Each structure stands twice: as structure tokens, then as C-alpha cells.
Amino acid sequence: MDSLTGKRLLALVRDGDYAHPGETAAVDSLMAGLPGDRGRAVLDAGCGRGGTAEYVRRRGLGTVTGIERDPALVREARELYPQVRFVPGDIAAAPSLFAGGTFDLVYTMTVLYSIDDQRAALTGLRSVARPDAGLRLLEYSDPFGDFLHWRSPDDGGPAWRPLRPAGVPELMTSAGWAVEERRDLSPEFELWYDDLCRRIADREREIVERFGREWYDFVVADYEGILGRVRRRELGGILVVARAV
Numbered sequence: 001m002d003s004l005t006g007k008r009l010l011a012l013v014r015d016g017d018y019a020h021p022g023e024t025a026a027v028d029s030l031m032a033g034l035p036g037d038r039g040r041a042v043l044d045a046g047c048g049r050g051g052t053a054e055y056v057r058r059r060g061l062g063t064v065t066g067i068e069r070d071p072a073l074v075r076e077a078r079e080l081y082p083q084v085r086f087v088p089g090d091i092a093a094a095p096s097l098f099a100g101g102t103f104d105l106v107y108t109m110t111v112l113y114s115i116d117d118q119r120a121a122l123t124g125l126r127s128v129a130r131p132d133a134g135l136r137l138l139e140y141s142d143p144f145g146d147f148l149h150w151r152s153p154d155d156g157g158p159a160w161r162p163l164r165p166a167g168v169p170e171l172m173t174s175a176g177w178a179v180e181e182r183r184d185l186s187p188e189f190e191l192w193y194d195d196l197c198r199r200i201a202d203r204e205r206e207i208v209e210r211f212g213r214e215w216y217d218f219v220v221a222d223y224e225g226i227l228g229r230v231r232r233r234e235l236g237g238i239l240v241v242a243r244a245v
Contacts (some may be wrong), residue, residue: 001222004072005047007108009219011210013199016070017051017080020109020138021192023235027055029188030107030138030239036060043067043103045091045125046111050077053084062105067094091121098128107136113162122175126244133175133244139163141238179241186236193227 001010001019011017020026021059040062041194044053057064068074077086087099091111104159106125109195114122125135138164147162163171169179200207207216229235 001219002070004070004076005215007213009215010205011051012207012210013048013203017049017054017077019048021189022138023192025054026138026188026192029185029235030109030128030136031056031059031061034061034105035135037062039063040104041130042124043094043098043106043128045094045106045108047073047077047086049073050081050084050086052109052221053077054081056107057081057084057204060232065098065103067091070155088201091115092117092124094125094215095125100127103131103133104130105134105136107138109138110140112137113140113160116159118161118163119171119175122172122177129244132245134240135161135172135209135244137238137240137241137242138185138238139238140188140189140237141165141184141236143233143236146235154155162235163237163240168238168240172240172242173245175216176245178182178245179240179242181239181241183239184236185239186230186233189237190227190230191234193209193223194229195222196229197236211235 007019014023022064032215038060042064043065044066047068050066053064053066067086067087067089069136071088074086075090089096106129112118141163142164145164168182172179204216220240
């Protein structure tokens with residue numbers, strides 16, 4: 001679902017350009033307690049088609065820059081949301097794309113789970129953050145530390161590396177961030193994915209007409225599979241709030 005077509009399909013189902021579970025409810029949870037400040041420099045790391053960056057901007061939480069590795073998504077985001085700056089590039093390339101100490105707030109939403117070297121990515125994000133800047137993450141979690149045992153390396157999809165809650169403080173500290181809040185969002189992830197699967201089913205006809213039967217069958221299998229894993233507690237969600245040190 002990381003392709004441009006996949007993102008367009010998700011935008012149809014989610015009624016907006018959100019690639020993470022929970023859409024605006026998830027963004028509201030992630031940004032809870034953050035006062036409005038249009039002068040705040042914000043980095044959306046892994047912004048996709050830019051819907052979340054635009055939502056954060058409209059809420060008055062800051063001047064937002066999005067970084068996204070797929071140039072096609074960047075081009076579309078620029079057309080859709082011209083008031084947000086979008087930069088093509090991988091998160092790992094952030095230090096080479098932005099000056100050190102540029103951002104007051106950095107956030108990612110279901111991005112780190114797909115990155116091989118999460119420590120390096122977080123360290124890179126720290127290098128472009130100002131002293132005492134904030135970091136907010138909404139990510140998949142491995143509730144019981146056995147996700148890798150469950151996941152087969154031969155199942156064809158990209159490797160998932162959900163965050164292990166017990167290991168989050170050490171991971172963050174090693175990358176230059178101090179955890180201020182860590183909250184289990186697994187119940188919310190179950191509700192959000194249950195709702196998403198129902199919406200996909202409700203829009204079957206429209207999805208098939210616009211994207212084809214194969215895409216519909218794929219997206220049903222993909223998200224029902226994720227929902228099943230969340231329900232079995234093989235996969236969960238976590239919210240992390242940290243501060244640059």
C-alpha cells in the first residue's frame with residue numbers, strides 16, 4: 001500500500017490522505033496537549049500524500065515540512081497541499097537535506113516499523129531537531145516481544161519491525177531522545193482497523209470500479225490480516241512522546 005495507487009485507494013476509503021490507522025483521531029491523540037503555535041517548525045517524517053501534514057498545519061500547530069521517499073507521492077502532495085513544503089528523500093537522508101537544529105517538533109506515524117535501522121533513523125531526526133525539541137511517534141508495537149518469531153521471512157511482504165515497548169526508552173536514549181510519555185494504543189488500533197475493514201467492505205463497488213477487483217481483494221486481505229493480528233495481540237500500537245537531550 002506504499003505505492004501511489006495504494007495511497008489513492010486508502011485516501012478514498014479514509015476520506016483523506018492518511019496512511020496511518022485512526023486518521024484524524026490518531027493525529028489528535030498524538031498531538032494532545034500541544035498548544036497552537038504557527039511559528040513552530042514541524043517535520044512530518046514519512047509524510048505520504050501529505051494529508052496529516054496539512055491537518056497539523058490547519059490546526060495551527062506549526063509550519064510543516066514533510067519528507068517522503070517516493071517522488072511520485074511528493075509531487076502529488078505538492079499539488080494537493082501547496083501551503084506545506086514537501087521534500088523528496090528517505091528519513092535516513094534528513095541530516096543531508098536539512099540544517100542541524102531546524103525543527104522544534106518531529107513526528108512520525110507508522111513509519112519506523114518499516115525501517116531496518118531504527119536507531120540510525122531516530123539519530124538522524126535528532127540531528128535536525130533543535131535543543132529541547134519534541135518528538136512524537138505513533139507506531140506499531142510488538143506487545144509481547146515475539147512478533148519476529150511469528151513473522152515468517154518468506155511471506156513475501158516487507159519486513160515489519162514493530163517497536164517493543166520495554167525497549168523503547170533505551171532505543172530513544174541511544175538516539176538522543178528522552179521519553180516523557182509512553183502509552184499503549186493497542187485497543188485503539190483494534191477499533192481503528194475494525195472500522196477501516198468495515199469501510200473497505202462498504203465501498204467495494206467504488207473500489208473495484210476505480211482500481212479493479214485485484215486491488216480490492218488485496219486490500220481486504222491485507223487489512224483483515226492486520227486486524228486479526230491486533231486482535232490476537234501479536235501486533236499492537238504505541239504512542240511515544242520524547243524530548244531532545
